Amino acid sequence: REWSINDFEIGKPLGRGKFGRVYVAREVKSKFVVALKVIFKEQLEKYRIHHQLRREMEIQISLKHPNILSLYGWFHDSERVILILEYAHNGELYKELSKRGRFSEKQAATYIFSLTEALAYCHEKHVIHRDIKPENLLLDHEGRLKIADFGWSVQSKSKRQTMCGTLDYLAPEMVENKDHDYAVDNWTLGILCYEFLYGVPPFEAESQADTFERIKKVDLSFPPSPLVSSDAKNLISRLLVKDSSRRLSLQKIMEHPWIIKNANRMGVC
Numbered sequence: 001r002e003w004s005i006n007d008f009e010i011g012k013p014l015g016r017g018k019f020g021r022v023y024v025a026r027e028v029k030s031k032f033v034v035a036l037k038v039i040f041k042e043q044l045e046k047y048r049i050h051h052q053l054r055r056e057m058e059i060q061i062s063l064k065h066p067n068i069l070s071l072y073g074w075f076h077d078s079e080r081v082i083l084i085l086e087y088a089h090n091g092e093l094y095k096e097l098s099k100r101g102r103f104s105e106k107q108a109a110t111y112i113f114s115l116t117e118a119l120a121y122c123h124e125k126h127v128i129h130r131d132i133k134p135e136n137l138l139l140d141h142e143g144r145l146k147i148a149d150f151g152w153s154v155q156s157k158s159k160r161q162t163m164c165g166t167l168d169y170l171a172p173e174m175v176e177n178k179d180h181d182y183a184v185d186n187w188t189l190g191i192l193c194y195e196f197l198y199g200v201p202p203f204e205a206e207s208q209a210d211t212f213e214r215i216k217k218v219d220l221s222f223p224p225s226p227l228v229s230s231d232a233k234n235l236i237s238r239l240l241v242k243d244s245s246r247r248l249s250l251q252k253i254m255e256h257p258w259i260i261k262n263a264n265r266m267g268v269c
């Protein structure tokens, strides 16, 4: 069916996305709550990204997974393209992490398990996400993790070397501008697991140059903490490996003792 802006009551802005603003909105007839992403066509022209937008829409509309934010549909008028996206009631996981400082091992393992399942699903569909950082992770009304913002996902055929988001999550092969493949997502899972448990990413440094150096050397250390088990450190150490072919596979992550022991398989703690 053809949607139009008059089918929705627009609510508060939820944030500034890459190319437009996102608003909470309610479909008038069904009262169903969604997130509407408004992208201005003159922006698409100016940055010549209409082909990328079309590719992202094709990627998103084809991905159906409990831990991937849904794109329900879209419509456009003379000056805007509007995406109808799933509304994540509990907002950004990042805010939750800042508020709580760190997550328990059960919560961290549950998020890592959900992310691993979602990534395994994406890789089956030949989609590399490449930009999984806390601000792209949302939480639904049950606290279930949802990956959003496929701003830089590429079909694995084209190995473009464009830069991604903040440096903390970049794998060595991306920092060294080498070819990269699916294994960058495995590296990012290691970064996120560390950050969920310690509250800061493992290679954080004063300057970007220092972060680059720490990533390239895989300068990983675990501050002594009674709250982080050796199993957790073992998993992180087997993901933050320079040689991308030696990183623990997604399947092996799901079978790791720390995940088996701590993750809630329904994705909700």
Ligand SMILES: O=C(Cc1cc(-c2ccc3c(-c4nc5ccccc5[nH]4)n[nH]c3c2)n[nH]1)Nc1cccc(F)c1
Residues within 6 Å of the ligand: 014, 015, 017, 018, 022, 035, 037, 053, 056, 057, 058, 060, 061, 069, 071, 083, 085, 086, 087, 088, 089, 090, 091, 092, 138, 148, 149, 150, 151
């Ligand atoms: O742009 C995005 C992803 C995206 C999702 C969002 C987004 C941002 C915020 C929310 C939220 C949300 N819920 C909140 C509750 C409290 C506070 C903040 C919240 N944000 N729910 N759903 C969202 C969705 N922004 N950008 N995908 C995209 C882009 C181009 C083409 C395409 F097919 C998809």
